[in-house]
Amino acid sequence: MQDYRGVALCTPVSRDYARYSTRATPWFVGRVLRDLLAGSGLKKSDVDGLAVASFSLAPDTVVTLCEYFAMEPRWLEALPFGGASGLLAIQKAARAVQCGDAEVVACMGGDTSAPGNFRELVSDFSTFTRDAGYPYGAAGPNGVFALITQHYMDKHGVSRSDFARLCVAQRYNANHYSGALLGHKTLSEEEYLSAPEIASPLHLFDCVMPCAGGEGLLVMSTERARNLNLAYVEIAALGQMFNAYSSDAIQTRTGAAAIAPDLYNQAGIGPRDVDIVQTYDDYPAMSLMQLEDLKICSAGKAAQFLRERVTTYDGEDIPHNTSGGQLSVGQAGAAAGFLGLVEAVRQLTEQAAGNQVLGAKTALVSGYGMVNYDRGLCSAAGIFKSGKA
Amino acid sequence: MSGLPPTNRTQQGSELALQSDNELMLQVCDHCNTVLYPPRELCSRCLEENLSWRPVNARGTLLAHVELARSFEDWFSERTPWLLVTVRLQEGVSLICHAHASITRVQTSDSSKPVSVHVSICKDAGGSGVLVAMPESAAGEKFASLEAALGWPVAEDFGGRAV
Incomplete structure (x- = not known):
């Protein structure tokens, strides 16, 4: 198997945790994206890949988020993997970066939480x-x-x-x-x-405790991370x-x-x-x-x-x-x-x-x-x- | 007492209620004889589509037992502690079942002393078929309802657990 050499993980973001929120899920994802950009010094147009995990995004999808966030990415991934979503996001994003399918991928998880939401999710999970x-x-x-x-x-x-x-x-x-x-x-x-x-x-x-919140990080080449002077993880x-x-x-x-x-x-x-x-x-x-x-x-x-x-x-x-x-x-x-x-x-x-x-x-x-x-x-x-x- | 236990089922899931006489019937593949649970439309092993509800060996081994103190549904919340068990059938399927109180006070994982239980299908208060684990001595007995199978005294005009 090919290794993951040359891939950098940077700009860890965790934010907006709350027991309950009246905000919809795109707000949580968008706030993480905002911090990923602010933390990296990148522009939205530099981010050409998005990978998003959420249980509460419907009826929106990672596709509709592109229009919401006014982005034109060339690589998208939706992650229905629950507790394995983060690791699977960076696995896919790392391969995309290695293969040149994307240069910078924002990997994000976001969910809102309202009374009754969790019951709705678990009562018909599958x-x-x-x-x-x-x-x-x-x-x-x-x-x-x-x-x-x-x-x-x-x-x-x-x-x-x-x-x-x-x-x-x-x-x-x-x-x-x-x-x-x-x-x-x-x-x-x-x-x-x-x-x-x-x-x-x-x-x-x-x-x-089920709650609302967002998490995310950027995946890019180690060369790009060094040029941006970002601390990174391999x-x-x-x-x-x-x-x-x-x-x-x-x-x-x-x-x-x-x-x-x-x-x-x-x-x-x-x-x-x-x-x-x-x-x-x-x-x-x-x-x-x-x-x-x-x-x-x-x-x-x-x-x-x-x-x-x-x-x-x-x-x-x-x-x-x-x-x-x-x-x-x-x-x-x-x-x-x-x-x-x-x-x-x-x-x-x-x-x-x-x-x-x-x-x-x-x-x-x-x-x-x-x-x-x-x-x-x-x-x-x-x-x-x-x-x- | 209010409401009903969950009634939402898939087409195949609702067929559990049609299996009569408390006998444990599960879907079996007509093509490869694999016993299947939870209910489905295709055989997981050979992917053929013709499945029949057939009697299976209702004797299983108790793997785990718990007492629910909380539930998302009032019907269960009003009847806590609610007993659940995992039962393994010889056919290689694991069943999460409602449980009779007499089988849940035992050590479940000592493989030198496996606890055998009998699994029946009963109708719950919402008319859905549900799996109930009972002592082996209950094999062959008939129960009009889940409450009866669980050994609760039930009065006709009293919507639930009469004591």
Whole structure:
């Protein structure tokens, strides 16, 4: 497989997070685009590619956004990949840049949020959901992930206290990241354990808060980034898998397990060479699974790993979900599929503010999502290295 | 008590309600005999289109069980904790089912001691067919409704869970 040499990721943008908003989705995407231009010094006409992920864009599309934003791009991509959207956006954009199909691609996720929106989304997410998911308790992803989480806990002897380690560390990270919706509140293990039950074994702090917000970054050649004097990140490896391990009776591993060997081969490094890790934390058990799948720890040993390691941004072991993850920032629809990636680019280009990991050079980012019936179908992962300014 | 459980289904999904007598019937491919769930229009294995609802082995292994404390629908919210389980059939399909309370208080992942359950089809309050997991001893029993299958005392003139 061809590598991703010569491709730069720059100008990480996360903005406009709110529990609810009366704004429509194009506003969130447009605000991210505005910041991508302001941050890079590029003109709109310099951006000849757009890749957009959203659950709430309809009836608009990435095509109608071109007219809305008065742009004439020659390359477009819509990304229906949920939590894997960000990694898939840059994979496609990187190939477009390498092949000369586009010079500068704005990769963006944006979603609005209004009371009732989330119910509307989950009640008819897919035909399988309509027939075999929603009629069973109408709990949305909480129901499916409660089942997956219960099985995982039984299988590996994991307790709620183990999940508390992850959630409390992430909240601490969020306390140092100004963009996190829950960053103004601290979270203790006691508060985590005594939270109201949502879908046993899931309690309040195991469930992300749906919200509005936007995320984005620019993909261009490293040469272009240097000419613009932009700090950038290079792609050392990327991989994706869909509907992986479909014969597993219930989800005990994600497609990341299938991706991992080639990922480290591509990058020429091992899991221990990674400075920071961003997993897709729609639920704590899924983050634990991704840590195992990506060989950050052994299979079934993520809880023990978390008990023995410090994962805060300022800890000495392995900083994980350094902005607080979705669990503390909020889940802005498909923009959440960019959250870990954009945060990794911020970290590796030393543009993080209160939560900067000192000396981080290499980041592992994992995306996961799209529950059709009883499991998430999309997985993507990447390894990134800081480039030169 | 208000409203109904979700009634929105695809054409194939609505056919679950037509399978009678509580017997577990699922779509089976006429061409390659693959058992299919959730309902669909094509066989996932061979992509042929002729599928028939046929009886399948209703005995399955319990993989996970949860208690929902919250729901997006009032019908469930008014009846919490609502029990859900994942059941694996021998045919290699996993079923998310409503569950009888007696099967949910067990360790599910100790593969040396798998818990066997029986899966039936019942009609819910909205008239839709739904899957219900029950103790194995319930195999062959007949239930007029989801509430009856779940073991709730139900009064004729009382729209839901009579206690």
